[in-house]
Amino acid sequence: xxxxxxxxxxxxxxxxxxxxxxxxxxxxxxxxxxxxxxxxxxxxxxxxxxxxxxxxxxxxxxxxxxxxxxxxxxxxxxxxxxxxxxxxxxxxxxxxxxxxxxxxxxxxxxxxxxxxxxxxxxxxxxxxxxxxxxxxxxxxxxxxxxxxxxxxxxxxxxxxxxxxxxxxxxxxxxxxxxxxxxxxxxxxxxxxxxxxxxxxxxxxxxxxxxxxxxxxxxxxxxxxxxxxxxxxxxxxxxxxxxxxxxxxxxxxxxxxxxxxxxxxxxxxxxxxxxxxxxxxxxxxxxxxxxxxxxxxxxxxxxxxxxxxxxxxxxxxxxxxxxxxxxxxxxxxxxxxxxxxxxxxxxxxxxxxxxxxxxxxxxxxxxxxxxxxxxxxxxxxxxxxxxxxxxxxxxxxxxxxxxxxxxxxxxxxxxxxxxxxxxxxxxxxxxxxxxxxxxxxxxxxxxxxxxxxxxxxxxxxxxxxxxxxxxxxxxxxxxxxxxxxxxxxxxxxxxxxxxxxxxxxxxxxxxxxxxxxxxxxxxxxxxxxxxxxxxxxxxxxxxxxxxxxxxxxxxxxxxxxxxxxxxxxxxxxxxxxxxxxxxxxxxxxxxxxxxxxxxxxx
Numbered sequence: 001x002x003x004x005x006x007x008x009x010x011x012x013x014x015x016x017x018x019x020x021x022x023x024x025x026x027x028x029x030x031x032x033x034x035x036x037x038x039x040x041x042x043x044x045x046x047x048x049x050x051x052x053x054x055x056x057x058x059x060x061x062x063x064x065x066x067x068x069x070x071x072x073x074x075x076x077x078x079x080x081x082x083x084x085x086x087x088x089x090x091x092x093x094x095x096x097x098x099x100x101x102x103x104x105x106x107x108x109x110x111x112x113x114x115x116x117x118x119x120x121x122x123x124x125x126x127x128x129x130x131x132x133x134x135x136x137x138x139x140x141x142x143x144x145x146x147x148x149x150x151x152x153x154x155x156x157x158x159x160x161x162x163x164x165x166x167x168x169x170x171x172x173x174x175x176x177x178x179x180x181x182x183x184x185x186x187x188x189x190x191x192x193x194x195x196x197x198x199x200x201x202x203x204x205x206x207x208x209x210x211x212x213x214x215x216x217x218x219x220x221x222x223x224x225x226x227x228x229x230x231x232x233x234x235x236x237x238x239x240x241x242x243x244x245x246x247x248x249x250x251x252x253x254x255x256x257x258x259x260x261x262x263x264x265x266x267x268x269x270x271x272x273x274x275x276x277x278x279x280x281x282x283x284x285x286x287x288x289x290x291x292x293x294x295x296x297x298x299x300x301x302x303x304x305x306x307x308x309x310x311x312x313x314x315x316x317x318x319x320x321x322x323x324x325x326x327x328x329x330x331x332x333x334x335x336x337x338x339x340x341x342x343x344x345x346x347x348x349x350x351x352x353x354x355x356x357x358x359x360x361x362x363x364x365x366x367x368x369x370x371x372x373x374x375x376x377x378x379x380x381x382x383x384x385x386x387x388x389x390x391x392x393x394x395x396x397x398x399x400x401x402x403x404x405x406x407x408x409x410x411x412x413x414x415x416x417x418x419x420x421x422x423x424x425x426x427x428x429x430x431x432x433x434x435x436x437x438x439x440x441x442x443x444x445x446x447x448x449x450x451x452x453x454x455x456x457x458x459x460x461x462x463x464x465x466x467x468x469x470x471x472x473x474x475x476x477x478x479x480x481x482x483x484x485x486x487x488x489x490x491x492x493x494x495x496x497x498x499x500x501x502x503x504x505x506x507x508x509x510x511x512x513x514x515x516x517x518x519x520x521x522x523x524x525x526x527x528x529x530x531x532x533x534x535x536x537x538x539x540x541x542x543x544x545x546x547x548x549x550x551x552x553x554x555x556x557x558x559x560x561x562x563x564x565x566x567x568x569x570x571x572x573x574x575x576x577x578x579x580x581x582x583x584x585x586x587x588x589x590x591x592x593x594x595x596x597x598x599x600x601x
Contacts, residue, residue: 017070020403075120079232110141123229125189168300191218212308230256247455269294270375289337311358315495325369329498343513346382350481380478388517394510413474
């Protein structure tokens, strides 16, 4: 009874009072109310949900990219933003009538480029290094922005070293070696090097100095980043060629191919062994130049192991002098090795900066220096035809064979009237093929050509590049890296006071290389005929006489520099004079402002 009464009271209390219930509006009114209130909230909600979903998706992709894809997507987005900004900035603000505006534009662009390289690191540092060497012909802001690229590679953490090594060989480095130093000897944009000691062979303890190796570890992110980075590089060059009508994209595919080879450490090991074989077959260099022996047990695509070399850099004058070695002997040896690569082998180490050319005591003759070549990732191979033409170009400059020089220039896609500056910048030796007559003695055609040339000089960097690369498809691609390496070797010589007569060593190497591709019987009187045979022999005599005069000039410039230094002035040696002459020729004949960094290597 009480339960039924309680239930009745609860039911009554639960039901709303009839006086409090408002009448429901008609269905038509409810429909209008829904159309005026609910719909806007639904549309805004959908927008918020869409934005949120997209945001979460982007955040998820970026998180995945950072965790598992080495930031490849993020790096590409940064590069794309840089490219779009650069294109827009140049299109809107590049006005030749306002030099100050152009200067500000270059400042902004250089600052953005430096920030992009510094943020992305990795292969961007390698591309920045290449740009820094070629930046001599660019406005000063680019030289300043790229000036610190060479020292900006951070160390790889030890955990990453272990991960890369274990991924390559299935064991940790401390299990593979008797000892490995966790602190790197050197760190670069692609890899870093650790000193280690192999486990003794057959349990025999190592003697003092034995068993030491250098272990090169590639950065774990490089394979993931490489294709995206190279794609962005090619896309940028292609885009700007279309936007600004500048022939720059022609090198992108070749550079990409070379960089793919450079990051594969197994390819580097193969290159090192090939160079060692060339040296073994070269009597003049066999004991004077060495390549560290590769240890194939611990070498793969991401790890390379080779004999450790206790040596100093090529330009470390203090350590070389302390060892009792002659700077001239050391630099002559390095220059002769490079000459053999270019003119005889057609197989060229394309990154000969001082850190990759070391000096130590010759193991067989400790009182004599030995040059050691390391870092064999970047090589270019010259075709036999190109090697022959390059040798012929050098010899023709010394004997005054104008027609041959111009023919080679045209065959390489350079306009005949630009042969002077082309040959001088390619060989880093000033040369004028023909003396230009004064204006009053010029024909109308010559005066018109000179006027056009002056206009081209004033047209800016774009037109200067177009002038030199008019037929860019004909330019031998290895020439790009060989010219760069030539500049480095000149800079190495300058850095230690120019003790080596680089010009004569290269000229003699060119003559040797030319003889290799010119069979002796083809130069006989019977084959050539009296006239051609006489001309060839006369050229040989002229060549040897010119080399003698260059030697005399080299000695005289050294004596003059010595006197200048004793008088408290800066001594100008052969390389310094060549640099000034080539720089002045580039400025007066082509409108290009070369910076001394073009020769610094």
